[in-house]
Amino acid sequence: NAGVTQTPKFRVLKTGQSMTLLCAQDMNHEYMYWYRQDPGMGLRLIHYSVGEGTTAKGEVPDGYNVSRLKKQNFLLGLESAAPSQTSVYFCASSFPQGLAGYNEQFFGPGTRLTVL
């Protein structure tokens, strides 16, 4: 099993350009998440999905869109990149446990994005 994979690993964009980050998991997990990680700020949730065809906003959704057309894939889009979106982006997936739905999240290796 590959676990959670992310494509690409690195990317440099110019302000105003668009791009899509791809996350794929082969663990049949229901939940998937997109985070950004900035120094001193921990992880901040951008969007998440609790199942195929469903998405929801997290803590910092502005400037991003997501889609989950297939259970195993979760795409993060930047329509018009800004320097403030320079960050490391992590995808994670999990299988809900119990009524509250929490369980271990499995993380991908990250995508380092620089917006000039």
Add this chain to the structure above:
Amino acid sequence: AQSVTQPDIHITVSEGASLELRCNYSYGATPYLFWYVQSPGQGLQLLLKYFSGDTLVQGIKGFEAEFKRSQSSFNLRKPSVHCRDAAEYFCAVGAQSSNYQLIWGAGTKVIIKP
């Protein structure tokens, strides 16, 4: 507002010494608690989790954590660290009212002196 605090941004310990990382949370409901480790250039890996039951939780890599409800804390410990324990450690908390979202601490970077 719900929050997670890791008071120490950096901790430096000598190889072979003990390590304790602090995590405090603010939630009204019973929390779900996690500790993750991030090695340089890597994604995050779960060390241990607490959902209920015994408040002393054993994890991987020789780590343990203790949930103290009265102190709203979930501190991570290791009796004797190795150079490979140099990494950043994150505490995360979920609550039933949070709708599947974890709230993350800012992380503590652990530096190991040879």
